[in-house]
Amino acid sequence: MYTEPAWFEREMETMFRPAWHFAGLASSIRNPGDFLTLRLLDEPLLVVRGDDQQVRVFRNSCRHRGSLIIDEQAGTCRGLRCPYHSWTYSLEGVLKHAPGLGDYSREELSGLGKDLLLVPCGVREGLIFVHLGDLANSPTLDAYLGNYISTVAAPHQTAQMIAVNQREYVLDSNWKLYVEVDMETLHTKHIHRGSIGEQPVTVPVSEGNWIGVYHESEHTPALYPSQQGSGFPHTSGLTGAAAKGAHFSILLPGFFLVTAQDVMWWIHKIPDSATRTRVRVGYSFPASTIERPDFDEVSKRYYQRLDQVIEEDDWITEHQQRGLNRSAPGSYLPEEHVVHRLDNWILDRVLGA
Ligand code: FES
Ligand SMILES: [Fe+2]
Missing domain, CATH: 3.90.380.10 (Naphthalene 1,2-dioxygenase Alpha Subunit; Chain A, domain 1)
Structure with a gap:
Protein backbone atom coordinates (compact mmCIF):
# COMPACT_ATOMS: atom_id res chain seq x y z
CA MET A 1 0.00 0.00 0.00
CA TYR A 2 2.87 2.37 0.65
CA THR A 3 5.28 1.56 -2.15
CA GLU A 4 3.58 -0.11 -5.14
CA PRO A 5 2.91 2.04 -8.23
CA ALA A 6 -0.12 -0.12 -9.17
CA TRP A 7 -1.74 0.53 -5.79
CA PHE A 8 -0.96 4.22 -6.15
CA GLU A 9 -2.69 4.31 -9.56
CA ARG A 10 -5.79 2.77 -7.98
CA GLU A 11 -5.75 5.43 -5.28
CA MET A 12 -5.64 8.14 -7.94
CA GLU A 13 -8.52 6.61 -9.82
CA THR A 14 -10.77 5.73 -6.87
CA MET A 15 -10.03 8.50 -4.37
CA PHE A 16 -8.11 11.48 -5.73
CA ARG A 17 -9.90 11.93 -9.09
CA PRO A 18 -13.42 11.73 -7.60
CA ALA A 19 -12.49 14.03 -4.67
CA TRP A 20 -12.80 17.73 -4.03
CA HIS A 21 -9.44 19.25 -3.13
CA PHE A 22 -8.49 22.37 -1.21
CA ALA A 23 -6.92 25.00 -3.46
CA GLY A 24 -6.47 27.99 -1.15
CA LEU A 25 -8.29 30.67 0.81
CA ALA A 26 -10.71 33.04 -0.88
CA SER A 27 -9.20 35.81 1.28
CA SER A 28 -5.89 35.35 -0.61
CA ILE A 29 -7.59 36.55 -3.81
CA ARG A 30 -9.79 39.27 -2.39
CA ASN A 31 -9.81 41.67 -5.37
CA PRO A 32 -10.40 41.26 -9.12
CA GLY A 33 -7.16 40.16 -10.78
CA ASP A 34 -5.74 38.54 -7.64
CA PHE A 35 -4.57 35.02 -8.44
CA LEU A 36 -2.80 32.02 -6.98
CA THR A 37 -1.38 28.97 -8.71
CA LEU A 38 -0.86 25.40 -7.63
CA ARG A 39 -0.21 21.94 -8.99
CA LEU A 40 -2.65 19.17 -8.03
CA LEU A 41 -2.63 15.60 -9.38
CA ASP A 42 -0.07 16.76 -11.92
CA GLU A 43 -2.37 19.48 -13.25
CA PRO A 44 -1.21 23.10 -13.21
CA LEU A 45 -4.06 25.27 -11.91
CA LEU A 46 -4.74 28.98 -11.83
CA VAL A 47 -7.23 30.39 -9.31
CA VAL A 48 -8.39 33.91 -10.19
CA ARG A 49 -10.91 36.46 -8.92
CA GLY A 50 -12.75 37.90 -11.94
CA ASP A 51 -13.98 41.45 -12.52
CA ASP A 52 -17.40 40.09 -11.56
CA GLN A 53 -15.94 39.06 -8.14
CA GLN A 54 -16.36 35.37 -8.97
CA VAL A 55 -13.62 32.92 -8.02
CA ARG A 56 -12.71 30.74 -11.01
CA VAL A 57 -10.18 27.99 -11.46
CA PHE A 58 -8.59 27.38 -14.87
CA ARG A 59 -6.06 24.93 -16.18
CA ASN A 60 -2.92 27.06 -16.14
CA SER A 61 -2.24 25.99 -19.69
CA CYS A 62 -2.37 28.16 -22.80
CA ARG A 63 -4.89 27.13 -25.47
CA HIS A 64 -2.36 27.86 -28.21
CA ARG A 65 0.40 25.30 -27.61
CA GLY A 66 -0.02 24.54 -23.97
CA SER A 67 2.57 26.69 -22.23
CA LEU A 68 2.18 27.42 -18.55
CA ILE A 69 0.55 30.84 -18.42
CA ILE A 70 1.42 32.09 -14.94
CA ASP A 71 4.44 30.85 -13.02
CA GLU A 72 4.26 33.00 -9.86
CA GLN A 73 2.63 31.37 -6.84
CA ALA A 74 0.46 34.42 -6.19
CA GLY A 75 -0.01 37.98 -7.37
CA THR A 76 -2.31 40.44 -9.09
CA CYS A 77 -2.84 41.01 -12.80
CA ARG A 78 -5.16 42.87 -15.16
CA GLY A 79 -5.42 39.99 -17.64
CA LEU A 80 -3.80 36.62 -18.27
CA ARG A 81 -1.02 36.67 -20.86
CA CYS A 82 0.89 33.63 -22.00
CA PRO A 83 4.60 34.53 -22.21
CA TYR A 84 5.27 32.31 -25.25
CA HIS A 85 3.39 34.07 -28.09
CA SER A 86 1.36 36.50 -25.98
CA TRP A 87 -2.10 35.04 -26.35
CA THR A 88 -4.10 37.02 -23.83
CA TYR A 89 -7.17 36.06 -21.85
CA SER A 90 -9.52 38.09 -19.65
CA LEU A 91 -9.78 37.40 -15.91
CA GLU A 92 -12.84 35.33 -16.86
CA GLY A 93 -10.69 33.18 -19.17
CA VAL A 94 -11.97 34.57 -22.49
CA LEU A 95 -9.42 34.71 -25.32
CA LYS A 96 -9.03 38.42 -26.13
CA HIS A 97 -5.94 38.66 -28.27
CA ALA A 98 -4.06 36.09 -30.34
CA PRO A 99 -1.08 37.60 -32.16
CA GLY A 100 -0.37 35.74 -35.37
CA LEU A 101 -4.02 34.97 -36.07
CA GLY A 102 -4.34 37.95 -38.42
CA ASP A 103 -7.27 40.27 -38.18
CA TYR A 104 -9.76 38.15 -36.28
CA SER A 105 -12.33 40.27 -34.51
CA ARG A 106 -13.12 39.69 -30.84
CA GLU A 107 -16.30 37.90 -31.89
CA GLU A 108 -14.42 35.62 -34.25
CA LEU A 109 -11.85 34.88 -31.57
CA SER A 110 -14.55 33.90 -29.13
CA GLY A 111 -15.97 31.54 -31.74
CA LEU A 112 -12.71 29.56 -31.89
CA GLY A 113 -13.43 27.70 -28.66
CA LYS A 114 -9.99 28.62 -27.34
CA ASP A 115 -10.97 30.17 -24.02
CA LEU A 116 -9.14 28.88 -20.95
CA LEU A 117 -10.45 25.57 -19.65
CA LEU A 118 -12.51 25.95 -16.50
CA VAL A 119 -12.09 23.56 -13.61
CA PRO A 120 -15.12 22.99 -11.35
CA CYS A 121 -14.68 24.85 -8.07
CA GLY A 122 -16.65 26.02 -5.07
CA VAL A 123 -16.06 28.23 -2.04
CA ARG A 124 -17.34 27.23 1.40
CA GLU A 125 -16.64 29.42 4.46
CA GLY A 126 -13.67 30.97 2.69
CA LEU A 127 -12.15 27.63 1.62
CA ILE A 128 -11.76 27.14 -2.14
CA PHE A 129 -12.19 23.58 -3.42
CA VAL A 130 -11.57 22.19 -6.91
CA HIS A 131 -12.52 19.00 -8.68
CA LEU A 132 -10.24 17.36 -11.25
CA GLY A 133 -12.13 14.22 -12.18
CA ASP A 134 -15.36 13.26 -13.89
CA LEU A 135 -17.86 15.48 -12.12
CA ALA A 136 -20.86 13.63 -13.51
CA ASN A 137 -19.83 10.51 -11.61
CA SER A 138 -18.65 12.21 -8.42
CA PRO A 139 -20.45 13.65 -5.40
CA THR A 140 -21.26 17.36 -5.37
CA LEU A 141 -19.04 19.56 -3.22
S1 FES B 1 1.76 28.71 -26.20
FE1 FES B 1 0.74 30.37 -25.29
S2 FES B 1 0.76 31.85 -26.82
FE2 FES B 1 1.74 30.20 -27.75
FE1 LIG C 1 2.61 14.61 14.95
Whole structure:
Protein backbone atom coordinates (compact mmCIF):
# COMPACT_ATOMS: atom_id res chain seq x y z
CA MET A 1 0.00 0.00 0.00
CA TYR A 2 2.87 2.37 0.65
CA THR A 3 5.28 1.56 -2.15
CA GLU A 4 3.58 -0.11 -5.14
CA PRO A 5 2.91 2.04 -8.23
CA ALA A 6 -0.12 -0.12 -9.17
CA TRP A 7 -1.74 0.53 -5.79
CA PHE A 8 -0.96 4.22 -6.15
CA GLU A 9 -2.69 4.31 -9.56
CA ARG A 10 -5.79 2.77 -7.98
CA GLU A 11 -5.75 5.43 -5.28
CA MET A 12 -5.64 8.14 -7.94
CA GLU A 13 -8.52 6.61 -9.82
CA THR A 14 -10.77 5.73 -6.87
CA MET A 15 -10.03 8.50 -4.37
CA PHE A 16 -8.11 11.48 -5.73
CA ARG A 17 -9.90 11.93 -9.09
CA PRO A 18 -13.42 11.73 -7.60
CA ALA A 19 -12.49 14.03 -4.67
CA TRP A 20 -12.80 17.73 -4.03
CA HIS A 21 -9.44 19.25 -3.13
CA PHE A 22 -8.49 22.37 -1.21
CA ALA A 23 -6.92 25.00 -3.46
CA GLY A 24 -6.47 27.99 -1.15
CA LEU A 25 -8.29 30.67 0.81
CA ALA A 26 -10.71 33.04 -0.88
CA SER A 27 -9.20 35.81 1.28
CA SER A 28 -5.89 35.35 -0.61
CA ILE A 29 -7.59 36.55 -3.81
CA ARG A 30 -9.79 39.27 -2.39
CA ASN A 31 -9.81 41.67 -5.37
CA PRO A 32 -10.40 41.26 -9.12
CA GLY A 33 -7.16 40.16 -10.78
CA ASP A 34 -5.74 38.54 -7.64
CA PHE A 35 -4.57 35.02 -8.44
CA LEU A 36 -2.80 32.02 -6.98
CA THR A 37 -1.38 28.97 -8.71
CA LEU A 38 -0.86 25.40 -7.63
CA ARG A 39 -0.21 21.94 -8.99
CA LEU A 40 -2.65 19.17 -8.03
CA LEU A 41 -2.63 15.60 -9.38
CA ASP A 42 -0.07 16.76 -11.92
CA GLU A 43 -2.37 19.48 -13.25
CA PRO A 44 -1.21 23.10 -13.21
CA LEU A 45 -4.06 25.27 -11.91
CA LEU A 46 -4.74 28.98 -11.83
CA VAL A 47 -7.23 30.39 -9.31
CA VAL A 48 -8.39 33.91 -10.19
CA ARG A 49 -10.91 36.46 -8.92
CA GLY A 50 -12.75 37.90 -11.94
CA ASP A 51 -13.98 41.45 -12.52
CA ASP A 52 -17.40 40.09 -11.56
CA GLN A 53 -15.94 39.06 -8.14
CA GLN A 54 -16.36 35.37 -8.97
CA VAL A 55 -13.62 32.92 -8.02
CA ARG A 56 -12.71 30.74 -11.01
CA VAL A 57 -10.18 27.99 -11.46
CA PHE A 58 -8.59 27.38 -14.87
CA ARG A 59 -6.06 24.93 -16.18
CA ASN A 60 -2.92 27.06 -16.14
CA SER A 61 -2.24 25.99 -19.69
CA CYS A 62 -2.37 28.16 -22.80
CA ARG A 63 -4.89 27.13 -25.47
CA HIS A 64 -2.36 27.86 -28.21
CA ARG A 65 0.40 25.30 -27.61
CA GLY A 66 -0.02 24.54 -23.97
CA SER A 67 2.57 26.69 -22.23
CA LEU A 68 2.18 27.42 -18.55
CA ILE A 69 0.55 30.84 -18.42
CA ILE A 70 1.42 32.09 -14.94
CA ASP A 71 4.44 30.85 -13.02
CA GLU A 72 4.26 33.00 -9.86
CA GLN A 73 2.63 31.37 -6.84
CA ALA A 74 0.46 34.42 -6.19
CA GLY A 75 -0.01 37.98 -7.37
CA THR A 76 -2.31 40.44 -9.09
CA CYS A 77 -2.84 41.01 -12.80
CA ARG A 78 -5.16 42.87 -15.16
CA GLY A 79 -5.42 39.99 -17.64
CA LEU A 80 -3.80 36.62 -18.27
CA ARG A 81 -1.02 36.67 -20.86
CA CYS A 82 0.89 33.63 -22.00
CA PRO A 83 4.60 34.53 -22.21
CA TYR A 84 5.27 32.31 -25.25
CA HIS A 85 3.39 34.07 -28.09
CA SER A 86 1.36 36.50 -25.98
CA TRP A 87 -2.10 35.04 -26.35
CA THR A 88 -4.10 37.02 -23.83
CA TYR A 89 -7.17 36.06 -21.85
CA SER A 90 -9.52 38.09 -19.65
CA LEU A 91 -9.78 37.40 -15.91
CA GLU A 92 -12.84 35.33 -16.86
CA GLY A 93 -10.69 33.18 -19.17
CA VAL A 94 -11.97 34.57 -22.49
CA LEU A 95 -9.42 34.71 -25.32
CA LYS A 96 -9.03 38.42 -26.13
CA HIS A 97 -5.94 38.66 -28.27
CA ALA A 98 -4.06 36.09 -30.34
CA PRO A 99 -1.08 37.60 -32.16
CA GLY A 100 -0.37 35.74 -35.37
CA LEU A 101 -4.02 34.97 -36.07
CA GLY A 102 -4.34 37.95 -38.42
CA ASP A 103 -7.27 40.27 -38.18
CA TYR A 104 -9.76 38.15 -36.28
CA SER A 105 -12.33 40.27 -34.51
CA ARG A 106 -13.12 39.69 -30.84
CA GLU A 107 -16.30 37.90 -31.89
CA GLU A 108 -14.42 35.62 -34.25
CA LEU A 109 -11.85 34.88 -31.57
CA SER A 110 -14.55 33.90 -29.13
CA GLY A 111 -15.97 31.54 -31.74
CA LEU A 112 -12.71 29.56 -31.89
CA GLY A 113 -13.43 27.70 -28.66
CA LYS A 114 -9.99 28.62 -27.34
CA ASP A 115 -10.97 30.17 -24.02
CA LEU A 116 -9.14 28.88 -20.95
CA LEU A 117 -10.45 25.57 -19.65
CA LEU A 118 -12.51 25.95 -16.50
CA VAL A 119 -12.09 23.56 -13.61
CA PRO A 120 -15.12 22.99 -11.35
CA CYS A 121 -14.68 24.85 -8.07
CA GLY A 122 -16.65 26.02 -5.07
CA VAL A 123 -16.06 28.23 -2.04
CA ARG A 124 -17.34 27.23 1.40
CA GLU A 125 -16.64 29.42 4.46
CA GLY A 126 -13.67 30.97 2.69
CA LEU A 127 -12.15 27.63 1.62
CA ILE A 128 -11.76 27.14 -2.14
CA PHE A 129 -12.19 23.58 -3.42
CA VAL A 130 -11.57 22.19 -6.91
CA HIS A 131 -12.52 19.00 -8.68
CA LEU A 132 -10.24 17.36 -11.25
CA GLY A 133 -12.13 14.22 -12.18
CA ASP A 134 -15.36 13.26 -13.89
CA LEU A 135 -17.86 15.48 -12.12
CA ALA A 136 -20.86 13.63 -13.51
CA ASN A 137 -19.83 10.51 -11.61
CA SER A 138 -18.65 12.21 -8.42
CA PRO A 139 -20.45 13.65 -5.40
CA THR A 140 -21.26 17.36 -5.37
CA LEU A 141 -19.04 19.56 -3.22
CA ASP A 142 -21.64 19.77 -0.45
CA ALA A 143 -22.27 16.04 -0.49
CA TYR A 144 -18.52 15.43 -0.42
CA LEU A 145 -17.94 17.68 2.59
CA GLY A 146 -20.97 16.32 4.47
CA ASN A 147 -21.28 17.98 7.89
CA TYR A 148 -17.70 19.35 7.92
CA ILE A 149 -18.71 22.92 7.11
CA SER A 150 -21.56 23.11 9.63
CA THR A 151 -19.73 21.19 12.38
CA VAL A 152 -16.21 22.55 12.05
CA ALA A 153 -15.55 25.27 9.46
CA ALA A 154 -18.43 27.65 10.21
CA PRO A 155 -18.18 27.46 14.04
CA HIS A 156 -14.42 28.06 13.73
CA GLN A 157 -14.94 31.10 11.47
CA THR A 158 -12.67 29.81 8.72
CA ALA A 159 -13.98 32.56 6.42
CA GLN A 160 -12.22 35.15 8.60
CA MET A 161 -8.80 33.55 8.18
CA ILE A 162 -6.02 35.16 6.17
CA ALA A 163 -2.95 33.19 5.12
CA VAL A 164 0.26 34.77 6.41
CA ASN A 165 2.87 32.11 5.88
CA GLN A 166 2.89 29.40 3.20
CA ARG A 167 5.46 26.98 1.85
CA GLU A 168 5.71 23.83 -0.26
CA TYR A 169 8.26 21.02 -0.25
CA VAL A 170 8.62 17.34 -1.13
CA LEU A 171 9.02 14.35 1.20
CA ASP A 172 10.25 10.88 0.31
CA SER A 173 7.29 9.12 1.82
CA ASN A 174 3.86 7.84 0.90
CA TRP A 175 1.09 10.41 1.50
CA LYS A 176 -0.83 8.01 3.78
CA LEU A 177 1.94 7.90 6.36
CA TYR A 178 1.46 11.63 6.86
CA VAL A 179 -2.33 11.55 7.21
CA GLU A 180 -1.98 8.62 9.60
CA VAL A 181 0.41 10.46 11.89
CA ASP A 182 -2.04 13.38 11.94
CA MET A 183 -4.80 11.13 13.23
CA GLU A 184 -3.16 9.52 16.25
CA THR A 185 -1.93 10.92 19.52
CA LEU A 186 0.11 7.87 20.49
CA HIS A 187 3.20 9.41 18.91
CA THR A 188 2.92 12.87 20.42
CA LYS A 189 4.65 12.01 23.68
CA HIS A 190 7.51 10.42 21.74
CA ILE A 191 8.00 12.46 18.59
CA HIS A 192 6.73 15.76 19.99
CA ARG A 193 8.10 15.33 23.52
CA GLY A 194 9.51 18.85 23.65
CA SER A 195 6.87 20.56 21.55
CA ILE A 196 3.40 19.27 22.45
CA GLY A 197 3.46 16.54 25.06
CA GLU A 198 0.20 14.68 25.62
CA GLN A 199 -2.93 15.84 23.87
CA PRO A 200 -6.06 13.84 24.70
CA VAL A 201 -8.73 13.87 21.99
CA THR A 202 -12.27 12.80 21.27
CA VAL A 203 -13.78 11.92 17.90
CA PRO A 204 -16.58 14.13 16.52
CA VAL A 205 -19.36 12.57 14.44
CA SER A 206 -18.39 13.01 10.81
CA GLU A 207 -20.67 12.56 7.83
CA GLY A 208 -19.19 12.87 4.37
CA ASN A 209 -15.55 12.53 3.45
CA TRP A 210 -13.73 13.78 6.49
CA ILE A 211 -12.38 12.32 9.69
CA GLY A 212 -11.18 14.29 12.66
CA VAL A 213 -10.27 14.52 16.30
CA TYR A 214 -11.12 17.24 18.78
CA HIS A 215 -8.91 18.45 21.63
CA GLU A 216 -10.81 20.37 24.27
CA SER A 217 -8.62 22.87 26.10
CA GLU A 218 -8.64 26.53 27.02
CA HIS A 219 -5.02 26.58 25.83
CA THR A 220 -4.15 26.97 22.18
CA PRO A 221 -2.47 23.90 20.64
CA ALA A 222 -0.29 26.27 18.60
CA LEU A 223 2.03 27.46 21.37
CA TYR A 224 4.56 25.59 23.49
CA PRO A 225 3.12 24.62 26.89
CA SER A 226 5.59 27.06 28.50
CA GLN A 227 4.28 29.95 26.41
CA GLN A 228 0.58 29.56 27.15
CA GLY A 229 -0.98 32.88 28.03
CA SER A 230 1.34 34.84 25.74
CA GLY A 231 -0.65 34.27 22.55
CA PHE A 232 -3.37 36.01 20.60
CA PRO A 233 -7.00 36.40 21.71
CA HIS A 234 -9.63 34.05 20.39
CA THR A 235 -11.14 34.64 16.98
CA SER A 236 -14.44 36.53 17.33
CA GLY A 237 -17.68 34.65 16.83
CA LEU A 238 -16.56 31.11 17.74
CA THR A 239 -19.51 28.94 18.72
CA GLY A 240 -20.06 25.61 20.47
CA ALA A 241 -17.09 23.25 20.61
CA ALA A 242 -15.06 25.68 18.46
CA ALA A 243 -14.99 28.13 21.37
CA LYS A 244 -13.55 25.51 23.71
CA GLY A 245 -10.98 23.61 21.71
CA ALA A 246 -9.38 22.69 18.40
CA HIS A 247 -10.45 20.35 15.61
CA PHE A 248 -7.78 18.41 13.73
CA SER A 249 -9.48 17.23 10.56
CA ILE A 250 -8.53 15.30 7.44
CA LEU A 251 -10.67 16.32 4.50
CA LEU A 252 -10.10 13.14 2.61
CA PRO A 253 -7.97 12.09 1.06
CA GLY A 254 -5.09 14.38 1.99
CA PHE A 255 -6.01 17.81 3.35
CA PHE A 256 -5.22 18.21 7.04
CA LEU A 257 -6.73 21.35 8.52
CA VAL A 258 -6.41 22.45 12.12
CA THR A 259 -8.93 24.98 13.33
CA ALA A 260 -8.04 26.33 16.78
CA GLN A 261 -9.47 29.21 18.80
CA ASP A 262 -6.80 31.67 17.68
CA VAL A 263 -5.22 30.29 14.51
CA MET A 264 -5.88 27.96 11.58
CA TRP A 265 -3.20 25.96 9.82
CA TRP A 266 -3.04 23.26 7.19
CA ILE A 267 -0.67 20.58 5.97
CA HIS A 268 -1.90 19.47 2.56
CA LYS A 269 -0.49 16.17 1.32
CA ILE A 270 -0.39 15.97 -2.46
CA PRO A 271 0.97 12.67 -3.76
CA ASP A 272 3.40 12.80 -6.66
CA SER A 273 4.06 9.06 -6.65
CA ALA A 274 3.80 6.09 -4.29
CA THR A 275 6.89 7.25 -2.44
CA ARG A 276 6.95 11.02 -2.96
CA THR A 277 4.55 13.53 -1.45
CA ARG A 278 4.38 17.26 -1.96
CA VAL A 279 3.43 19.08 1.21
CA ARG A 280 1.78 22.50 1.20
CA VAL A 281 1.78 24.20 4.58
CA GLY A 282 -0.13 27.36 5.47
CA TYR A 283 -0.70 29.37 8.66
CA SER A 284 -3.55 31.83 8.96
CA PHE A 285 -5.04 34.26 11.48
CA PRO A 286 -8.11 36.50 11.52
CA ALA A 287 -7.65 40.10 10.28
CA SER A 288 -8.15 41.54 13.77
CA THR A 289 -5.11 39.54 14.94
CA ILE A 290 -2.93 40.44 11.94
CA GLU A 291 -3.67 44.15 12.52
CA ARG A 292 -2.38 44.06 16.10
CA PRO A 293 0.79 46.10 16.73
CA ASP A 294 2.39 43.05 18.41
CA PHE A 295 1.53 40.68 15.53
CA ASP A 296 5.09 40.26 14.18
CA GLU A 297 6.53 39.60 17.61
CA VAL A 298 3.84 37.24 18.92
CA SER A 299 3.30 35.36 15.65
CA LYS A 300 6.98 34.28 15.79
CA ARG A 301 6.13 32.13 18.80
CA TYR A 302 3.36 30.41 16.82
CA TYR A 303 5.61 29.84 13.80
CA GLN A 304 8.35 28.38 15.96
CA ARG A 305 6.03 25.88 17.63
CA LEU A 306 4.15 24.96 14.45
CA ASP A 307 7.36 24.65 12.39
CA GLN A 308 8.93 22.39 15.00
CA VAL A 309 6.00 19.96 15.16
CA ILE A 310 5.74 19.83 11.37
CA GLU A 311 9.48 19.15 11.07
CA GLU A 312 9.11 16.35 13.61
CA ASP A 313 6.24 14.76 11.64
CA ASP A 314 8.11 15.29 8.34
CA TRP A 315 11.05 13.44 9.82
CA ILE A 316 9.11 10.49 11.22
CA THR A 317 7.13 9.89 8.02
CA GLU A 318 10.31 9.67 5.91
CA HIS A 319 11.94 7.58 8.62
CA GLN A 320 8.94 5.22 8.72
CA GLN A 321 8.91 4.89 4.92
CA ARG A 322 12.53 3.74 4.92
CA GLY A 323 11.69 0.93 7.33
CA LEU A 324 8.48 -0.42 5.78
CA ASN A 325 8.59 -4.15 5.36
CA ARG A 326 6.67 -5.50 2.37
CA SER A 327 6.20 -9.01 3.70
CA ALA A 328 5.01 -8.55 7.29
CA PRO A 329 1.97 -6.50 8.31
CA GLY A 330 2.03 -3.99 11.18
CA SER A 331 -0.64 -3.50 13.84
CA TYR A 332 -2.84 -0.84 15.45
CA LEU A 333 -3.14 -0.13 19.16
CA PRO A 334 -6.38 1.14 20.75
CA GLU A 335 -5.13 4.74 20.70
CA GLU A 336 -4.77 4.43 16.93
CA HIS A 337 -8.42 3.70 16.25
CA VAL A 338 -8.85 6.79 14.07
CA VAL A 339 -5.96 5.63 11.86
CA HIS A 340 -7.70 2.28 11.59
CA ARG A 341 -10.88 4.02 10.48
CA LEU A 342 -8.96 6.15 8.01
CA ASP A 343 -7.20 3.15 6.49
CA ASN A 344 -10.50 1.29 6.20
CA TRP A 345 -11.94 4.29 4.35
CA ILE A 346 -9.01 3.99 1.93
CA LEU A 347 -9.36 0.21 1.57
CA ASP A 348 -13.09 0.54 0.86
CA ARG A 349 -12.30 2.80 -2.06
CA VAL A 350 -9.24 1.13 -3.49
CA LEU A 351 -10.49 -2.44 -3.15
CA GLY A 352 -14.24 -1.73 -3.17
CA ALA A 353 -16.44 -2.03 -0.08
S1 FES B 1 1.76 28.71 -26.20
FE1 FES B 1 0.74 30.37 -25.29
S2 FES B 1 0.76 31.85 -26.82
FE2 FES B 1 1.74 30.20 -27.75
FE1 LIG C 1 2.61 14.61 14.95
